Amino acid sequence: MPQPEFFATPGYGDRQLAEMRYSQAVRVGDRIEISGQGGWDDDLNFPEDLEEEIVRAFGNVGRTLATAGATWHEVIAVHSYHVPETxxxxxxxxxxxxxxQFREHLGDRAxxxxxxxxxxxxxxxxxxEIRVTAVAGRSRV
Structure with missing residues (x-):
């Protein structure tokens, strides 16, 4: 059975690991699970504009996937959490x-x-906050 490998996204992930004691991603074999990613910058600041916050969250998902050896094109499941406008x-x-953002980052993949x-x-x-699961080949690590 493969052993889990834990990853901290450079920047904010290193900070969260040191301060909050959690990793941004875990990989077990080809399966990658990431922690929920928000629309923050490396100092954990959020933009005022909701649209920009969502775009940044997608970017942070991409950064975290890359840290664990995957891309958006290997994502099989998305869970998004939203504080409703109404x-x-x-x-x-x-x-x-x-x-x-799905169209931009995933193309035809759904x-x-x-x-x-x-x-x-x-x-x-x-x-x-966006959390994803991906399946990526070992050659990517």
């Missing part, structure tokens, strides 16, 4: 920008996706 409704911006509205996320001002 209680009970995910909102136009969340859905529109998520789909735009992994499974679950979007979940939540009252709050792990950091003040955070409105979106």
């Amino acid at each position: 209680p009970g409704f995910l909102g136009e911006v969340h859905n529109r920008v998520m789909v735009e 992994p499974i996706w679950t979007a979940i509205g939540v009252p709050a996320l792990g950091a003040p001002g955070m409105r979106v």
Whole structure:
């Protein structure tokens, strides 16, 4: 049985590992699971604009996947967590920008996706968090 390998995304991931004692990704064989990625910068600051926050979150997913030896093209499942614009409704911006980012990062690939509205996320001002699962060949590591 393959042993788990843990990864910290350079920058914010190193900081979270040191301060919060969690890794950004784990790889077991060809399967990669990542921690939820927000739209933060390396200093864990969030943009005011929701659209920019979602775009940054997708970028951070890509950075984290790369750290573990994968890309968006190997993603098989996406779980996204959203603080709704209006209680009970995910909102136009969340859905529109998520789909735009899927098209940009995945092309024709269409992994499974679950979007979940939540009252709050792990950091003040955070409105979106994206967690993915990927399957990537060992030759990528």
